[in-house]
Structure formats: structure tokens, C-alpha cells
Amino acid sequence: MWDIIHRAEESGAKALVWTIDAAAASTYRRIARYGTTNANAVTSALTWDIYEQMKNHSSLPIIPKGIVTVVDALVAVGKGVPAIYINNHGARQLDHWPVPLEIAYEIQRNAPEVLQRVEELRRQRPGLGHPFMFASTYGVDGIRKAIRILRTEIAAEAA
Template identity: 30%
Template sequence: MPKISSIKDLQEAAKEKLSKGTYEYYTYGAQDMLTTSENCAAFDRIQIRPRVLRDVSKMDTRVKLFGRTLDSPIFVAATALQRLAHADGEVGAARAARRRNVVYSLSTFSTSSIEEVAKESRNANLWFQVSFFKDKNLTLSLIERAERAGFAAIIVTVDMPYSGRRLPDIRNPLTVPPHLSFSNFEPVSQSKHTDQEEDEWIGHHVVNGVEANLSWDSVTWLKRHTRLPLLTKGILTPEDARLAVAAGVDGIIVSNHGGRQLDSVSATIESLADVVDAVQGKIPVLFDGGVRRGTDVFKAMALGATAVFVGRPNLYGLAYNGEAGVNLALDILNEEFTLAMALSGCPSLKDINRTYVQHALAPLSRL
């Protein structure tokens, strides 16, 4: 295989290494995958308006969030079952994020536990993603464990009262190998006396345990029960952005779940500016969905994002070469992003604004 030089190269390499079921689980979205495709395609309808003759001899990509200074605004998103890609799994990805001094967010449905990731990554900049479970004590216990382990923020997913209709999951349901498990549920289920009972307990909470009877009061309730900054992930409209601010959250992540929930919703990059305007600078707005190039990061930052998350590029990096593959993915994106900043005349993040982008009359086309 030629040298890996882009996230697209990593995806092709990952496809060769992963089983068909795992690749489809990681890559595919809901139904016709219109939104999954649009998340990437919408970036191509945005052009960069570079400025010239600016001093870009010294570049600064640092960003401050919740009292911490991070070296880049490119963070690693929470995704489930990362050890399906490689034995390094969540631990390896967290170590790669630590090397870059950026945020790594851990999914509730991970194959490495909260405590293991914190210990083995030596307390990287860790955020924990949690869902609302019907068993409120389970939700709170997961958050309390994250707090004790040294995590720095909580992300609550708000766009998943039910799982989206993903056709590969229906046609050929993913089977988790016996040597892997949803590790964050094991300590809670230790009172079970047999392996079968434990499997049934975990399966119930993973498949059927997410609460559908939710409101903004649910977010307010969760906010009262954590001392950490709380971000809502899954906001796409200015109406919900204003409600999030009113509920007292500390940040918003504009996301459509990678197109894995409701198909035909807008691309996240198309929703970003409206959410940023609605928030009026009161809390940071982060971005998730479709980032495959450093120029994508630049466009999201220009439209008001404080930072961006990458999910599938992390999984492709893991599949390619474990922790080293995630290092490569982050290196590629950061190199491309820094170059985009320099060639656009922006030596620091604070220089990037909406004057640097415009919607194209006709979409650009990626080779």
C-alpha cells in the first residue's frame, strides 16, 4: 500500500483490515445515509477566502476550554466498541490524544472501563460521554466514577432516545466477540451470580435501557448532580441551543450523531452558524460530524466552533495500526489544519472568523 497521506487513505486501509460487519458498524449511517454523506459533502460547498501578506512565521493552534489550555482544537469524539478495531482500543486512542494534548472523550459503551482509560492514559484530557438511562442511579454512578477517575467534563447525548434505523445492523447484526464487553457496565452488575445473568443485565441496559421520557428538566437534573462542566451533544437548531443555555449547560456540541440517528437532517456544518448565533457567546459551541481534512476544521472554526471532534478518523487510525494509527490520523489533520491557517493568513485561532469562508456557487469536488 502507498504511504498513508490522508484520512481517506486511512479509511481504505481500515476497510482492508476490519471485518465487513465491523467496518459497516463504524462507517454506515441511518437508512439511506443521506445525512452521513451530506456531513462530508456540505464542507465542499464552502470555500475559503484567504488573506495574503500576513505574518504567519509563528503559528498558534492552542485553545482554552474550562480552565485548560490544549494544543489543538481537534479533539477525539466518543465512539463505542473501539477494541473491535484494535486491541489498543480506547486506551491507545486516549494515549494518542494525550500525546497531542487534546481532549479524548470516552463513550459509555466502551470496551475499556472508565478507570482503565484514566489509569493507562495517565489522566489525559478526558471527557466522559453518558446517556440518560431509565435507571437514574446507573447514570449517576457512571458520572461519579468519571469524576473519581479524574475526568474533566461530562458530555450528555441528547439525540438518542431511540437508536436510529441502520440497515446493516438489521440485515447482519454486529456480534461482540466473547473476549470483549461493555466494560463500564461490569462493576455495576457484579451482584449477578452467573455469566448468563450478567450478560442479560448488561444487554438490557445497552439495548433497552436508554430513557425516552426526557425533557430539558432532565438536563437540569443532571447538571445538579455533577461538579464537572456539562455539555449537551446532539444540538442542531437555534431553538434548542437557546434552551440549552437556559438549562445552564456549560457547552454545546453541534452534532447529528454522524448521520446514525435520523436520516435527512441537515449536515452539522450547515447547522453550526445558526447555533453559534443563538448562543451569543454565552457558552462554547463545539462541532462534530464529517471532518476528514484540516480545511474542514478551518471552515468549522471560521463559522464559530471553539473546537471540533473527529470520530471515524480515530476508528480508521485504530484499525490501521492501533495507537500509532491514531497518532497518524491526528498528525495528518493537525498538519493540514495548521497549513490551512497559514495559507489563509491566520497565525492563531483568534484570527479565524466568518470573513474567511463563503458558500460556493457550485460545489468543489474531492478527487
């Protein structure tokens, strides 16, 4: 993990986004079917001890991705996170998982100070992991096509 953090810092990354919301490892069936080597997406359960270790080993801000309750948001703010990323990553694994809008509403209703103290990244910055993960089922050509599509969409949005 420390090597990955160091490489991110050297690459000019602005922050580390740490997925915390999946309750257990999951298998992406389509990827497994096509033989991609990294078929299992393993997500770490967030412990604040690990968060503190990551902070001590990195100059980058660390943003927890997958805040799903008001309590999660309050604890994260109490630990000094610069932002929270509300997400429904676990929805593909668990029945009755709340959608991001419900989570944001609950935070705004029950702890509005959270959204005043940190940036909420649910809608402002979409994640790009899944498009490239699915594109990888078509090998390098799939990744290249995903990059072309993304470039086109960014250029169209900027125009």
C-alpha cells in the same frame, strides 16, 4: 448513571458530553453482524429535569451533544450549559436531517448571542466514539490498532 458520572469524575474527566440528538435507538448493523455485545446504541432523549439531576450529582460541566435547532440552542443557553456540541448524529437514522454547518449557520443567523455565550464544539474537538466502536469488531487487537493510529496522528499534528 450516577456510578458512571462518579467514575468519570474520579478518572479526571473535564466534562460530561451527553448525546441528545438521536430520535430513537439505532442498530449498528456491522457490529451486530460481528456479534459485538453492545450492538444497540441507545441514546436518551434530553429532558431538562434529567439535566438538572445530572448537574446536582456531578461536579463536571455537562455538555449537550446534538443541538440541531436554534430553539434547542436557546434553551440550552438558558439552562446555563457551558458549551453546545452541534452534531449530525441523527443523520444516519433520519432522512433530511440537517448537517452541522447548516445548524451553525441557522444559530448564527437567528440567535448569534448563543455562540457568544457558550463555546461551540462542532469542529474544534472531534468525537472518538465511532472509530473505537468500529475497531471493536476486531476485538482487542482492533482497539489497540485504533489507539496506535490515533497516537500517530496526534504526534504528526503536534510536529
